Amino acid sequence: MIAVFAKCTVVKGKEKEFLDLAHNLAQKSREENANISYDVLCEKDKSLNEFYFLEKWQDKKALDLHMQTEHFVKTIEAVNKIIDGELEIHLYENV
Amino acid sequence: MIAVFAKCTVVKGKEKEFLDLAHNLAQKSREENANISYDVLCEKDKSLNEFYFLEKWQDKKALDLHMQTEHFVKTIEAVNKIIDGELEIHLYENV
Numbered sequence: 001m002i003a004v005f006a007k008c009t010v011v012k013g014k015e016k017e018f019l020d021l022a023h024n025l026a027q028k029s030r031e032e033n034a035n036i037s038y039d040v041l042c043e044k045d046k047s048l049n050e051f052y053f054l055e056k057w058q059d060k061k062a063l064d065l066h067m068q069t070e071h072f073v074k075t076i077e078a079v080n081k082i083i084d085g086e087l088e089i090h091l092y093e094n095v
Numbered sequence: 096m097i098a099v100f101a102k103c104t105v106v107k108g109k110e111k112e113f114l115d116l117a118h119n120l121a122q123k124s125r126e127e128n129a130n131i132s133y134d135v136l137c138e139k140d141k142s143l144n145e146f147y148f149l150e151k152w153q154d155k156k157a158l159d160l161h162m163q164t165e166h167f168v169k170t171i172e173a174v175n176k177i178i179d180g181e182l183e184i185h186l187y188e189n190v
Contacts, residue, residue, distance in 0.1 A: 003136060003149060005100065019190065037132070037151075041098060041187035052187060054098060054149075056132075092136035092147060095114065 001036060002063055003092040004055040014082040015049055021075050022051065028071040029055065034062030063091075096131060097158055098187040099150040109177040110144055116170050117146065123166040124150070129157030158186075 010018045022040045029038045036056035043050060057063045066072055079087070105113045117135045124133045131151035138145060152158045161167055174182070 001134070002139070003134065039096070039098065040190055042190045044097070044186040044188050051190065054187070091139040092149070093139050095135055095137045095146065 001094050002057050002060050004053065004057070004063065005090050005092065006053040006055075007088040008051045008053070008079065009084045010049045010051060011082050011084055012049055018051065018079065018082055021078055022053070025071055025075040026053075028069075029066060032062070032066055032069070034058040034065070096189050097152050097155050099148065099152070099158065100185050100187065101148040101150075102183040103146045103148070103174065104179045105144045105146060106177050106179055107144055113146065113174065113177055116173055117148070120166055120170040121148075123164075124161060127157070127161055127164070129153040129160070 008018065008022075019040070026038045026040050029035055034057055036058065037054075038056075039054040041052040041054055042048070043052070055063075057066065076087075103113065103117075114135070121133045121135050124130055129152055131153060132149075133151075134149040136147040136149055137143070138147070150158075152161065171182075
C-alpha cells in the first residue's frame with residue numbers, strides 16, 4: 001500500500017469551486033481498480049480554506065497510472081488555478 | 096468519518112522497539128468495531144526514525160472510546176519513553 005497526503009490552500013472565495021472539483025476527482029478515482037480509499041478532508045476545527053486529499057493505492061505503479069488519467073490531469077490543472085502556492089504532496093508506505 | 100495523522104520521531108536505536116509496540120497497537124485497534132483502518136507508515140524515501148499512525152474511525156465518539164482502551168493507554172505510555180519530543184497529532188474530517 002502507498003498513501004498520499006496532499007495539502008491545498010485554496011484562494012479565499014474559491015472554496016466551493018475547489019470542493020466541486022475535488023469531490024468529482026474523488027468519485028472517479030475511487031472507481032479505479034487499484035484505489036483502496038480516497039478522501040477529501042479538512043483539519044477539524046481549523047481554517048476553512050485548507051483542504052487535504054488522503055488517498056490509498058495498492059502500490060506505486062497504481063498511483064503512477066492514476067496520475068496519467070484524464071480526470072487527474074484535468075482536475076489538477078483546474079485546481080492549480082485556484083490555490084495559493086503549490087500542492088504540498090507527501091507519499092507514505094507501510095512499515 | 097474522522098481521520099488521525101500522528102507523527103512520532105523515535106529515539107535513534109529504538110526503532111525496532113517502537114515498531115513492535117506500533118504493530119501490536121494497530122492490530123488491536125483494527126479489532127475495535129468502529130475502526131475503519133489503521134496503518135503504521137513512514138514517509139517514502141525519507142528519514143528512518145520518523146513514523147506515522149494513519150487511522151480512520153467512524154466518528155469522534157469512536158476515537159474517544161479508542162483512547163480509553165487499555166491497549167491505547169499502555170502503548171502510548173511506552174511510546175512516550177522512546178520518542179524525541181511529543182507525538183504530533185492532527186485530526187481531520189470529511190468535507
